[in-house]
Amino acid sequence: MTVVAAALQANDGRWLMQQRPLAKQHGGLWEFPGGKVEHGENPRDALVRELQEEIALALHPGDLKPVGFAENGGRDSHPGIVILLYSATRWQGEAIAQEAAELGWFDRSEMAELPKPPLDVALLQFLAG
Template identity: 55%
Template sequence: MENIPTLLTVVAAAFERPDGRWLMHKRPADKHHGGLWEFPGGKVESGETPVNALIREITEELGVAIDCANAVPIGFAESGSEGVIPPIVILLYRLNEWIGEPVALEGGAVGWFTPAQMARLDKPPLDCSLVDRLFH
């Protein structure tokens, strides 16, 4: 059997406003993929469920509160032939309700975009896949 490195599980949120705009987070310039736009979120830590990790990450990154009942799984993307070690899987959750106004607490920026605008943003490869799956 092939020796496969441990999988890195990441959660991300697709915030959708009633006007049809979606939130994207611009990564700080000094981080991996700095300056690129992504769905906000982060790594699932040992002992966390994906939804609990999503709640924690969104609070840390954006300063908003979410309820696990409002986090609806809508898709995933995984690294493949890019040679990313360890392999990454991003689990994407749709959020239509939250408490507070999202702000970039860890640097970078946040913005609200239409699906067409999101398609044109510079994004990491897995976020490109997530945007494609979300709207096609």
Template identity: 55%
Template structure:
């Protein structure tokens, strides 16, 4: 068997503002899924564990500091095809630092579950939002 990964591990953050809204990030236009809204996060690098990757990604993308101990697994989503990403969504109720800002371009905003359902999002983020709101199943293709 070749040493080629059969899936791409990706981590994402469901950060609550405590008032029923969740932080979403709009992808920069020049990136894959450019202009679409997603839960912030990114790829897990070789040798990283998912929680540490999410802490790193959130600092790089949004300038926020989160603690790996504050991350609670919330849901996952996959496209069900070889080589596709599997997104591991972690819930977090607190962060430190300034207000989140899109350091790599795009935009950020706080949205209710109803708002998120109206945003243009990649298919796997739609699945994650449904799972987070309790209106969908955890994981699997959408």
């Protein structure tokens, strides 16, 4: 399964993270906002769609820069996951938690301290400290 995520950096240098709903897998952990790429969908277009749906932000696909990726091989009945991380510093709107339990803006050291799913821990290494 391919997932896309955004490292959105505000003018003050802080990054946006979202807290997963408690009822979902990895509930209560913090992650980069994003979601699944649908069949036949371009990853950048998928991320633009997911950010609009999840946090009410409008982005242009050309403003998303590829940063890195993290993956796991899957196990048992769970498919493997690849998360493609993109960064952006330009968007329209104000972030609103439409699906997440909470949103927060954090500096790099604060992000390192947040409890995160393993793949988001891996993605964090791609952001400059």
